[in-house]
Structure formats: structure tokens, C-alpha cells
Amino acid sequence: MVTIKDVAKKASVSIATVSAVINNNKFVSDELKERVEIAIKELKYRPNKVARSLKNKKTNLIGVIVTEITNPFYPLMLKGVEDVAKKNNYQLIVCTTDDDPQKEYDLVQSMLDYGIDGVVLATIDDKESKSVQLLEQEEIVHVLINRSPEVYSDNSVLIDSYKVGEIATTYLIDLEHDDIAFIGGDRLNSREREKGFKNALAKHGVELKDNRIIKCNYDAEKVYQNVLQLIEQDDMPTAFFAASDTMAFATIKVLLDKGFRVPQDISVIGSDNISFSEDFLIPLTTVDAQAYEMGRLGCETLISLLNESENNSYIKPYLLEPSLVVRKSCQKKMEG
Amino acid sequence: MVTIKDVAKKASVSIATVSAVINNNKFVSDELKERVEIAIKELKYRPNKVARSLKNKKTNLIGVIVTEITNPFYPLMLKGVEDVAKKNNYQLIVCTTDDDPQKEYDLVQSMLDYGIDGVVLATIDDKESKSVQLLEQEEIVHVLINRSPEVYSDNSVLIDSYKVGEIATTYLIDLEHDDIAFIGGDRLNSREREKGFKNALAKHGVELKDNRIIKCNYDAEKVYQNVLQLIEQDDMPTAFFAASDTMAFATIKVLLDKGFRVPQDISVIGSDNISFSEDFLIPLTTVDAQAYEMGRLGCETLISLLNESENNSYIKPYLLEPSLVVRKSCQKKMEG
DNA sequence: CCCTTTCAACTAAACGTTTAGCTAAACGTT
DNA sequence: AACGTTTAGCTAAACGTTTAGTTGAAAGGG
Numbered sequence: 127m128v129t130i131k132d133v134a135k136k137a138s139v140s141i142a143t144v145s146a147v148i149n150n151n152k153f154v155s156d157e158l159k160e161r162v163e164i165a166i167k168e169l170k171y172r173p174n175k176v177a178r179s180l181k182n183k184k185t186n187l188i189g190v191i192v193t194e195i196t197n198p199f200y201p202l203m204l205k206g207v208e209d210v211a212k213k214n215n216y217q218l219i220v221c222t223t224d225d226d227p228q229k230e231y232d233l234v235q236s237m238l239d240y241g242i243d244g245v246v247l248a249t250i251d252d253k254e255s256k257s258v259q260l261l262e263q264e265e266i267v268h269v270l271i272n273r274s275p276e277v278y279s280d281n282s283v284l285i286d287s288y289k290v291g292e293i294a295t296t297y298l299i300d301l302e303h304d305d306i307a308f309i310g311g312d313r314l315n316s317r318e319r320e321k322g323f324k325n326a327l328a329k330h331g332v333e334l335k336d337n338r339i340i341k342c343n344y345d346a347e348k349v350y351q352n353v354l355q356l357i358e359q360d361d362m363p364t365a366f367f368a369a370s371d372t373m374a375f376a377t378i379k380v381l382l383d384k385g386f387r388v389p390q391d392i393s394v395i396g397s398d399n400i401s402f403s404e405d406f407l408i409p410l411t412t413v414d415a416q417a418y419e420m421g422r423l424g425c426e427t428l429i430s431l432l433n434e435s436e437n438n439s440y441i442k443p444y445l446l447e448p449s450l451v452v453r454k455s456c457q458k459k460m461e462g
Numbered sequence: 463m464v465t466i467k468d469v470a471k472k473a474s475v476s477i478a479t480v481s482a483v484i485n486n487n488k489f490v491s492d493e494l495k496e497r498v499e500i501a502i503k504e505l506k507y508r509p510n511k512v513a514r515s516l517k518n519k520k521t522n523l524i525g526v527i528v529t530e531i532t533n534p535f536y537p538l539m540l541k542g543v544e545d546v547a548k549k550n551n552y553q554l555i556v557c558t559t560d561d562d563p564q565k566e567y568d569l570v571q572s573m574l575d576y577g578i579d580g581v582v583l584a585t586i587d588d589k590e591s592k593s594v595q596l597l598e599q600e601e602i603v604h605v606l607i608n609r610s611p612e613v614y615s616d617n618s619v620l621i622d623s624y625k626v627g628e629i630a631t632t633y634l635i636d637l638e639h640d641d642i643a644f645i646g647g648d649r650l651n652s653r654e655r656e657k658g659f660k661n662a663l664a665k666h667g668v669e670l671k672d673n674r675i676i677k678c679n680y681d682a683e684k685v686y687q688n689v690l691q692l693i694e695q696d697d698m699p700t701a702f703f704a705a706s707d708t709m710a711f712a713t714i715k716v717l718l719d720k721g722f723r724v725p726q727d728i729s730v731i732g733s734d735n736i737s738f739s740e741d742f743l744i745p746l747t748t749v750d751a752q753a754y755e756m757g758r759l760g761c762e763t764l765i766s767l768l769n770e771s772e773n774n775s776y777i778k779p780y781l782l783e784p785s786l787v788v789r790k791s792c793q794k795k796m797e798g
Numbered sequence: 799c800c801c802t803t804t805c806a807a808c809t810a811a812a813c814g815t816t817t818a819g820c821t822a823a824a825c826g827t828t
Numbered sequence: 829a830a831c832g833t834t835t836a837g838c839t840a841a842a843c844g845t846t847t848a849g850t851t852g853a854a855a856g857g858g
Contacts, residue, residue, distance in 0.1 A: 129844055140808045145846060152847095155806065176521065176577045177844030179512045180813050187555075187576070195541055196737060201531045208531070208558060217576060219523075220556040222544060240523070240553060241512045375741060401532060402738045405711060407745075465814055476838050481816060488817095491836065513814030516843050801857085808851070813844105821838075827831085 128169045137165035148173055179241060188216045188428065189237035189245035191257075193225045197372060198400040199417050200248065203272065206421025207246055214429050216243075223249050231256045238264055244428045248272045248420075251314040267431045271424035272417075273315055281431065283424040283444040285415040287315045290448040291322020294367045294395045294413050297450055299330045302459040303365040303393060306332070307356070309377060310369035311343035319369045319397060338363060342373060349376035357384050364392060364459050371396040371403045371412055378408055378455065393456035397448070409453035416446045464505045473501035484509055515577060524552045524764065525573035525581035529561045533708060534736040535753050536584065539608065542757025543582055550765050552579070559585050567592045574600055580764045584608045584756075587650040603767045607760035608753075609651055617767065619760040619780040621751040623651045626784040627658020630703045630731045630749050633786055635666045638795040639701040639729060642668070643692070645713060646705035647679035655705045655733060674699060678709060685712035693720050700728060700795050707732040707739045707748055714744055714791065729792035733784070745789035752782045 130148075134141045139158055146152035147162040154162070165171070179185040190207055192200040204220065211218050219237060223230040230250050234257045237245060244267035250257065251273040258275055261268045270282040298306050308323045310316035320339065327334050337356070342348040349368075356362060357380070368374035374396030378388050386392050388408045396403060396412035403410035423444055466484075470477045475494055482488035483498040490498070501507070515521040526543055528536040540556065547554050555573060559566040563586050570593045573581060580603035586593065587609040594611055597604045606618040634642050644659050646652035656675065663670050673692070678684040685704075692698060693716070704710035710732030714724050722728050724744050732739060732748035739746035759780055 127844090130846095131844080141845085142809080142847075143807060146807090149846080153806070158807080172571075172575055174516075174577070174844050175575045176512060176515045177813090178846080180510075180516050180815085180844080181846045183813080185512065195537045195544070196534070198532070198534060198537075198738075201534075201537050205531055205558075208556075212557070217555050217572065218557065219553050220544075221548070221554065222541075235508075236553065239508055239511045241510070379741075402534075402741070405715075405738070405742055407741055407743060409743075463814090466816095467814080477815085478817075478839080479837060482837085485816080489836070494837080510814050513843090514816080516814080516845085517816045519843080799858100803856075804854085806851105806853095809849085811848085812846085816842085818841085819839090821836105823834100823836090825832100825834080827833100828829100 127174070128171045129174065130171070132169055133162065133165045133171045136169060137161040183241075184243055185241045186216050187240065187242045188218055188425070189234075189240075189242040190218050190220045190248070191230060191233055191237075191245065192220070192222055192248045195220075195222050198402055199371075199398050199415075202401060202417040203248055203421035203424075206418040206423075207425040208421075210422055210425040210429065216429070225249065227252055227256065231260065233257075234260055238266065242266070244268060244432050246271060246421075246424050246428055248424070251275055267428060269424050269428045269431070271420045273313065276314060280443060281427060283420050283427065284446065285315070285420065285448055286445045287318035287415075287448075288322040288325075290397050290413045290415060291319035291324075291367075291369075292326045293322075293448055293450050294319075294397060295323045295326035296330070297411075297452075298365045298367060298393065298395060298456065299326065299332055301365075301393065301456060303363075304332050304459070305335060305338070305363040306365045306367060307338040307340060307363040308367050308369070309340045309342055309349060309352070309373050311341060311373075313344075316344075316369040319367075323367055335363070337361070344370055344373060346372060346376040349373050350380050353377055353380045354384070357381075357386075362392065365456065366392065366394045368394065368396050371398040371400045371410060374403075374410055374412065374455070375406060378406070378410075382407065389455050389457040390460070393459075395456050399451050403451075404453065408455045411453045411456040412451050413448045414451050415448055419446060463510070464507045465510065466507070468505055469498065469501045469507045472505060473497040519577075520579055521577045522552050523576065523578045524554055524761070525570075525576075525578040526554050526556045526584070527566060527569055527573075527581065528556070528558055528584045531556075531558050534738055535707075535734050535751075538737060538753040539584055539757035539760075542754040542759075543761040544757075546758055546761040546765065552765070561585065563588055563592065567596065569593075570596055574602065578602070580604060580768050582607060582757075582760050582764055584760070587611055603764060605760050605764045605767070607756045609649065612650060616779060617763065619756050619763065620782065621651070621756065621784055622781045623654035623751075623784075624658040624661075626733050626749045626751060627655035627660075627703075627705075628662045629658075629784055629786050630655075630733060631659045631662035632666070633747075633788075634701045634703060634729065634731060634792065635662065635668055637701075637729065637792060639699075640668050640795070641671060641674075641699040642701045642703060643674040643676060643699040644703050644705070645676045645678055645685060645688070645709050647677060647709075649680075652680075652705040655703075659703055671699070673697070680706055680709060682708060682712040685709050686716050689713055689716045690720070693717075693722075698728065701792065702728065702730045704730065704732045707734040707736045707746060710739075710746055710748065710791070711742060714742070714746075718743065725791050725793040726796070729795075731792050735787050739787075740789065744791045747789045747792045748787050749784045750787050751784055755782055 255275040399414035735750035
């Protein structure tokens, strides 16, 4: 390995001078500067980031923690994070939690050990997230995207899930549906979508039948079972609103399996707009949750926080606007 | 930040003793060991990996370079890599190249700067890859997965793409198709699939018509245009074999758009078996290219290479077996 | 011509570890 | 009792940087 020492020797200058040239942060005469630059080239010297990190307490590493990587929603978000990280000369340490708070906590710990400069957390939304507490107490710059603990609001980039619920539900109501079921989970994003759903129903005077709130926690198998149960009881709503596209997929699959036509017999609207909903068996009507944009903005605010350093700064939470994406899984309610 | 010094002071021992306790690599009397452990707990000390890396020249960081992250093939591979990395206490630095050799080279350089211990490269297959050369010359342990430069064979985990071509084509021939088109690109994986395709045709005495090799380089738009051209010339094969699922998707979409039925009028088989092919508009029949397994095995061999350290060792290339996945995009050729 | 100021370039300490090599206590042998 | 051997635990150097503080030559002022 060629070190700064070798360069210094070759250029017949001191280590400090080489450092000054590399970092361009002190005046160095043209003559020496040139000698140093030549030496660097000839030796193919590249500064050792590990040593530099040790001295500077800055690794230029950003930790990114996502729930899953096989659900296309997250890769899209990751892409957003990566694009801005790359532009700012950060590298990403990426890992997944499978939505397990303990794993998440351990990962945050591990990242701290690696000396990451900041972290983009796209995962848990527990009432009081241990991970977030840890980050706070260790004073590690962080921004939460997609989800956040209920109490937490600073430095986060979220989708306005309440509005997602409203938009989807209102769309269904506009299509004259009057018996709509909600398929969701426990997480904040889902709870908010549920609130938006209920509110839109109330606002338009649409009744919410008894067993129309179905909690499946993003588990496709559960969705399948729950909808199947409805089918077997012969108690079907005319439309479903799912709090995620993957749950909408699962819903459509049971319906199709059991001989219903989507959207002719039953409409289904999702939310998220993952890349694949466009090409799903039935192209999915859904509400776009801006995964890429959350990643992009999330990383951007992280980096601006990182740059202000001591400013101890607060950036107001972003709440992104969802938007309706009409495709083919919904249609006007049939007569009778 | 609490350092090893603080622990040493608190436990009234030397730094060296604390280090010995942490690393458990020297005998320390039970008494001192306990004192040290208590101090560590009370101070919540965690060793600084950056410092450790500097001394040890080992970061416990693995670089992973993939082409894209929004194509579900790669996340699946990543998942394989991550699962074994996690188990072995490595963290992953992940980035994407968009299939640009220059970007890839720069990324490899960057990762070297970060001191990664090894890299899993899942990307380019140039005749002579600068990136691979760089890794070789810097003596960084690396394994190539999914693709490799033509000349390169060591330490790689590849899918047997020739066989992919054979399997897909033979399946189509078994369905009595006698005019089959191939949709592919320039990359080795595609070239091998093409060879397998041609060989299977020859072996079964099926004629290959003139304009039946369509090069689209994984670009959905190009696929669309090329197939469209065929349609407009009214010169249609009875089946398509695409060298990737995404190209198969694009093919199916034009066909559907132009009023063909898949598979009733025309059969399409893909290759890769990305997660979504199962739920595509027409559930895609395809040949599984074992993305997860390549990632898993790739990382596993990387880590075993890392552990042997000085052994300068060579691990024979893995060539994974592809397997046919029958779904709904192919059927027996219609009479006439 | 001497004294002060300026500043390019240098020396050395520091970042938080690991580890080679040393010290001295404890023990066994004769 | 004297000596050698063993070894628990220590000291200090090293990893490759950055940077505070120092040096000394040149420039400027009186």
C-alpha cells in the first residue's frame, strides 16, 4: 500500500504538505504543489479513507435501513437515496430488518460501530422506537422516511397516508360503490389510511358495514384467508381498498381464483404504486406513495443536516402528496 | 465517545488487557477479566471499528455492485448476499452501475478507498473488464456472480445460460413450435442463451428463419419496436424466447396491444424468473436463473476466500442449473 | 542595520485500536 | 538458595491520516 509518507518522500516534502495539497486547505507554493501532484500520480497514491475517518470522525458512509428488499417499493426508495448519495460522495451501507424491531435496533448499533455519519431509516413505526432513541442519544444525524414513530415528527419525509385513504375511498365512492372494505395492518401508514378511509365514507354518508375492516398486516397469506372467509360467507362488499399494493394483489388473486371478475364484479384499489402494479394480472388502480421521492428527499435532507454540522438543526417534516393512478382494477358499481 | 482508554482507567488495568478481554485472544485472569467486563458494561463501551480497521487492515465491509436495483432480479440476488453477510458479521456497501463500465470502474475504485475486504460483482461482462483487472492487481478478494468477462472463470457463480437457452427452446419445440424468434442482447448471458437456442433448434431439425434473432439489449422500448416491426410486416413466428423476463414482458405487451392472444395465438417464454413473472398480465412461463442462489453462494465463497486469507486460493467456478417454470404464456402450437 | 511581522513548510501529537516485546512475580528444579 | 522457566499484565510503537504549533527565511518598517 502506498501511503502519504511515500508520496512525501518521493516529492521531498513533508507529510503535512502532501496533506495540504490533497485537501487543498492550506497555501502551498506552485512548485511544491506540482512536485506533490506528480508524485501522487506516479505512485498512484489514493488516500486511505479508514485512517482519514479515524482522524476526522467522518466516514462518508450513510446507513440505510429498510424493511425488505424483495418488495419493489423499497428498491425504488433505495434508488432515490442512492442517487443523491452518489452525487454527494457518500457510500451506502444497506440492510434490511424484516420489520423486526429488535433486528432494527441491532442494525443501528452495528452501523454506529461502523462509524456511519448518518442514517436513513425507512422502517419501524413503534410507539417508541428504541432505534430512534438510540440514534438520538448517540446524536447521530438521521432522517426517517416512509414511516415514523407516532410521537416523532422532525426530520422525516413521509407520505400523507391519511390523504391516501381519502383519495382512494373518494374515488371508489365516485364510482358509486356503497359497500367498501378496507384491508390493512397495524402500522402507522396503514392506520392513517384507515382513518382517511373512514372519514371519506362518513363525509359522503356511506355506511361502513360491520366486518369491513380487515387487518392482515401486509401478510399476503392472511389477506387471502380473510377475503376467502368473506367469500364463503357470501357477504361481499362491492369494492376493496388495500393499504398496500401487495395486499391488493393478494386480494385480487383470491377473487380471481374464486371466479369473481375484477373489476366487473368487484373493484379493488391499492396504494403505493409499486413498479409492478402496472403490469399485474389486472393492471392495478392505486394511489402513488412516492417511494422514489421519499428516498430522494430523505437523503437530501440528511445530507444537508450533515453539512450544517453543529447547527443542531431542525428541518420541518415533509408530508408528500399522494396521487391517484387509474388503471383497470376499478369500475363503476354494477346495478343491483 | 468512550474509548478503550476509559475502560482501562475504570477497570484499573492497561489498555492491552482490555483489548485482550475484548478479543479473547490472550489469557487474562478471571479477576481482571471481570473487572474489565464490568467497566465495559457500565461505560457502555463499544470498540471503534474504524480504529480497529486501521490497525487490522480489515473493515468487515463487503462491496456489492449490481447493475440495477429496480429490476427485481437484483434485489433477490442482493437478498442472497445479505443473508450470508449478516450471518458472518459483514456489512454491505451496495451500489449500482446502470450497466456502465466506467461507473463500475469508479465504484470499484471508491470501494477500494473505503477499504472493503472483498467485493461481490454482479455486473459487467466485457471482454476484458477494467474493474476486474483493478481488483486483481490490488489483490482484493472478489467473486463474480451472474456475469463474468468471457476469459474469466475463477471464483464466479454463474447460471448456465447455455442450458437456459436449451431448456426454453426445447420446451417450445416440444409444444410443436417450428418458427421461434429469439429476443436478446449483447451480454454474455444473452449470447449463451442464444447459442443454447440455436443448438436446440439444430438438434431437433427446426429451421431458424432469417430475421428471427432480435437484439434489443434489455431495453423494453427496443423490444416493443422490434416486435412491432415484425407484426407490421405480417411475418410472425409462433413463439418467442426472450433472454430475460423483462424482455418477455415487453414482448407480451406489444402482442397484447396489437390484438394477439398469448398464449393462444403466440407463445412467449422468458428467462430469469423474477419475482413478478408469476403475477404478470399473463403469468409467465420462464426458466429460473436462480438469482437468490447466485447471491447466496457468491457471498459464501467470498467469505470462505476471505477466511483462508493467505491461501491465495482458487475456487472452481460454480455453474448453476437452470430449471423450467411452466405457467401460462406458452401452449401447443395451433394447427394451420 | 536591526527588529518585527508574515507565512510557507515542517515537526510531532493525536485519532482508537492491536500487538510485539518487556517486566517481574511465581514456581520448579537442583 | 540460586537459577531458569513460565506467563499475566504492562509499555510503547504502529496503522495512515490531519492539524496545532513551531521554525526560520524573507519582507518591511524605523
